[in-house]
Amino acid sequence: MNAIAVYEGADEPVVTEKPRPDPVPGEALVRTLRVGVDGTDHEVLAGGHGGVPEGEDHLVLGHEAVGVVEDPNDTPFSVGDIVVPTVRRPPNGANEYFARGEPDMAPEGQYHERGIVGAHGFMAEYFTSPAEFLVEIPPELAEWGFLVEPVSIAEKAIEHAYASRSAFHWDPESALVLGNGSLGLLTVATLDESFDRIYCLGRRERPDPTIDIIESLGATYVNSNETPVSSVSETHEPMDLVFEATGHAPHAFETVEALAPNGVGALLGVPADWSFEIDGGRLHREFVLHNKALVGSVNSGYEHFEAAVDSLRRFSDRFVDDLVTGVYGLDEFEAAFADDDTTIKTAVEFDVYEER
Amino acid sequence: MNAIAVYEGADEPVVTEKPRPDPVPGEALVRTLRVGVDGTDHEVLAGGHGGVPEGEDHLVLGHEAVGVVEDPNDTPFSVGDIVVPTVRRPPNGANEYFARGEPDMAPEGQYHERGIVGAHGFMAEYFTSPAEFLVEIPPELAEWGFLVEPVSIAEKAIEHAYASRSAFHWDPESALVLGNGSLGLLTVATLDESFDRIYCLGRRERPDPTIDIIESLGATYVNSNETPVSSVSETHEPMDLVFEATGHAPHAFETVEALAPNGVGALLGVPADWSFEIDGGRLHREFVLHNKALVGSVNSGYEHFEAAVDSLRRFSDRFVDDLVTGVYGLDEFEAAFADDDTTIKTAVEFDVYEER
Numbered sequence: 001m002n003a004i005a006v007y008e009g010a011d012e013p014v015v016t017e018k019p020r021p022d023p024v025p026g027e028a029l030v031r032t033l034r035v036g037v038d039g040t041d042h043e044v045l046a047g048g049h050g051g052v053p054e055g056e057d058h059l060v061l062g063h064e065a066v067g068v069v070e071d072p073n074d075t076p077f078s079v080g081d082i083v084v085p086t087v088r089r090p091p092n093g094a095n096e097y098f099a100r101g102e103p104d105m106a107p108e109g110q111y112h113e114r115g116i117v118g119a120h121g122f123m124a125e126y127f128t129s130p131a132e133f134l135v136e137i138p139p140e141l142a143e144w145g146f147l148v149e150p151v152s153i154a155e156k157a158i159e160h161a162y163a164s165r166s167a168f169h170w171d172p173e174s175a176l177v178l179g180n181g182s183l184g185l186l187t188v189a190t191l192d193e194s195f196d197r198i199y200c201l202g203r204r205e206r207p208d209p210t211i212d213i214i215e216s217l218g219a220t221y222v223n224s225n226e227t228p229v230s231s232v233s234e235t236h237e238p239m240d241l242v243f244e245a246t247g248h249a250p251h252a253f254e255t256v257e258a259l260a261p262n263g264v265g266a267l268l269g270v271p272a273d274w275s276f277e278i279d280g281g282r283l284h285r286e287f288v289l290h291n292k293a294l295v296g297s298v299n300s301g302y303e304h305f306e307a308a309v310d311s312l313r314r315f316s317d318r319f320v321d322d323l324v325t326g327v328y329g330l331d332e333f334e335a336a337f338a339d340d341d342t343t344i345k346t347a348v349e350f351d352v353y354e355e356r
Numbered sequence: 357m358n359a360i361a362v363y364e365g366a367d368e369p370v371v372t373e374k375p376r377p378d379p380v381p382g383e384a385l386v387r388t389l390r391v392g393v394d395g396t397d398h399e400v401l402a403g404g405h406g407g408v409p410e411g412e413d414h415l416v417l418g419h420e421a422v423g424v425v426e427d428p429n430d431t432p433f434s435v436g437d438i439v440v441p442t443v444r445r446p447p448n449g450a451n452e453y454f455a456r457g458e459p460d461m462a463p464e465g466q467y468h469e470r471g472i473v474g475a476h477g478f479m480a481e482y483f484t485s486p487a488e489f490l491v492e493i494p495p496e497l498a499e500w501g502f503l504v505e506p507v508s509i510a511e512k513a514i515e516h517a518y519a520s521r522s523a524f525h526w527d528p529e530s531a532l533v534l535g536n537g538s539l540g541l542l543t544v545a546t547l548d549e550s551f552d553r554i555y556c557l558g559r560r561e562r563p564d565p566t567i568d569i570i571e572s573l574g575a576t577y578v579n580s581n582e583t584p585v586s587s588v589s590e591t592h593e594p595m596d597l598v599f600e601a602t603g604h605a606p607h608a609f610e611t612v613e614a615l616a617p618n619g620v621g622a623l624l625g626v627p628a629d630w631s632f633e634i635d636g637g638r639l640h641r642e643f644v645l646h647n648k649a650l651v652g653s654v655n656s657g658y659e660h661f662e663a664a665v666d667s668l669r670r671f672s673d674r675f676v677d678d679l680v681t682g683v684y685g686l687d688e689f690e691a692a693f694a695d696d697d698t699t700i701k702t703a704v705e706f707d708v709y710e711e712r
Contacts, residue, residue, distance in 0.1 A: 252643065278634055281630030284608040284625065292652045
């Protein structure tokens with residue numbers, strides 16, 4: 001079968017031939033429909049993140065997949081079920097985090113991530129997975145099922161942010177999403193029902209398709225060239241929730257200034273080392289006198305995938321159509337890895353879903 | 357009656373004569389037993405924090421009080437009940453934070469703090485308080501009841517820290533308290549039952565009475581001159597909980613490095629502005645890849661006072677005796693405001709509790 005992989009030492013994906021995998025007991029065989037591309041894939045290609053499976057010279061890419069069960073192989077699934085795989089797998093048998101269904105809380109070294117580190121991804125015509133790591137989704141979402149994984153990342157961070165505010169009555173009204181990439185836009189859509197006023201910050205100038213999407217969702221675009229994060233509170237309003245999806249390290253700290261009293265910032269970016277000056281005294285005091293919080297969040301668990309399916313069901317067709325700027329077959333898969341201002345969210349299509 | 361106050365423009369407390377207050381409907385009259393002194397009192401004296409009530413030229417000090425109900429005045433209390441007052445009061449009638457019993461979550465401007473900002477404190481022979489802001493404590497704790505308020509500050513921060521970890525299974529074992537002042541030591545004692553291993557960091561050299569207390573509680577002293585916060589993780593172990601009670605702003609950020617994966621830092625210090633350099637990229641990444649959190653916490657609510665009473669009941673007599681280095685009558689009240697290396701926790705005594 002065909003797969004899209006990156007070889008050690010290379011920084012570009014290639015189509016490669018691999019044997020079709022055989023499911024072992026407990027695993028189902030899945031025929032891949034579509035696999036999304038995101039910033040993590042670009043980081044893996046750039047070599048700044050991830051790693052090939054032990055003993056191999058390449059990594060099959062892709063961690064945002066949707067597929068059809070081809071062979072349930074005595075798992076609870078049926079032929080034709082539409083499934084989305086979770087990403088983390090136990091590296092050497094299960095550990096406590098996997099045992100309690102919270103692989104997203106496992107520390108480094110206690111997980112592989114399919115398509116990212118230590119295990120092949122889903123960019124292949126077929127993949128196998130233990131049934132416990134497959135989330136069934138309704139057939140009507142098959143086409144956009146590759147968005148379940150990125151939305152699940154937002155769901156987890158939002159869940160942890162709310163948890164951090166659960167010791168008191170918290171009734172948030174305003175949210176600021178930092179970053180107008182695909183994760184930022186998906187988060188704006190995910191937060192839509194829970195917040196009265198949503199802002200999304202980016203550094204693009206008009207006209208720009210991401211700004212159009214932000215406004216079509218009823219949210220307000222904040223141009224960071226005019227209004228830096230530290231001024232949002234004054235220019236617009238203090239934010240009950242800030243969701244950082246940029247990986248721009250100063251934003252993590254400016255977030256404290258953008259928050260309303262009792263607010264929380266969820267951090268999701270993964271920046272490289274970068275030293276800079278902050279007014280640490282002021283930020284520390286702001287944390288304390290206004291009961292503010294910051295929570296870091298990585299990856300997502302089974303329940304976040306389920307929450308993401310519910311969110312995806314609520315998204316308008318228009319939003320998803322605008323967001324997904326390209327779905328490409330194997331013959332033009334390179335286009336899915338483009339990273340320019342007209343590209344928002346892309347996927348590689350391995351097979352077309354046909355409802356029975 | 358006698359009261360201890362600071363006059364505008366002065367930086368030292370004096371004994372002053374005030375009329376004995378009359379309780380209005382809903383208030384009880386309380387005869388003061390003891391009132392503790394802490395860092396906030398020193399900040400109020402230094403003028404860096406707080407403010408006199410509107411239209412007055414002085415502020416009666418004291419926010420850590422215990423007293424005896426002298427006149428219940430048709431409140432649910434009885435003559436002789438031992439009570440501890442909470443600190444925040446609504447500035448102009450109630451607001452939503454007071455209405456739902458969470459004055460500790462009110463933003464600036466929506467509260468007065470008795471003895472700190474906008475309202476007289478409890479360092480007087482008598483004080484009045486609405487019954488809803490008086491917490492009854494068992495008579496056997498009367499002597500040490502002035503410790504309830506500072507312990508309640510720790511209880512709130514700990515509650516918020518745990519809440520921030522409530523979205524997943526969190527079974528913390530190691531805790532690091534930053535600061536060996538009275539709040540730090542009270543926190544070590546409060547955490548004692550919940551953590552297997554507790555560390556307390558300070559900058560004192562042996563011999564030192566606070567180090568003796570830390571070790572008598574079974575905790576490990578960490579000398580910050582030898583082991584800075586950022587090295588604690590390597591020298592000792594990564595910490596599931598860090599409790600910052602120093603007000604030293606770099607500690608707020610070094611805390612992220614001291615935390616174990618999935619750990620949380622509670623911040624309680626209130627530093628002045630102070631700019632310095634951090635490796636913000638590394639800290640941001642640490643937050644995210646290891647699901648870490650920081651929560652700021654200020655003041656405390658009624659339920660935290662109740663939790664503090666339970667903690668105080670568990671404290672050993674030896675610990676409390678070692679911690680309280682001086683209880684001084686009005687004739688030598690200045691000694692209660694001493695701030696040297698032999699002083700840990702002090703109180704001013706207005707009346708001696710005699711059990712009936």
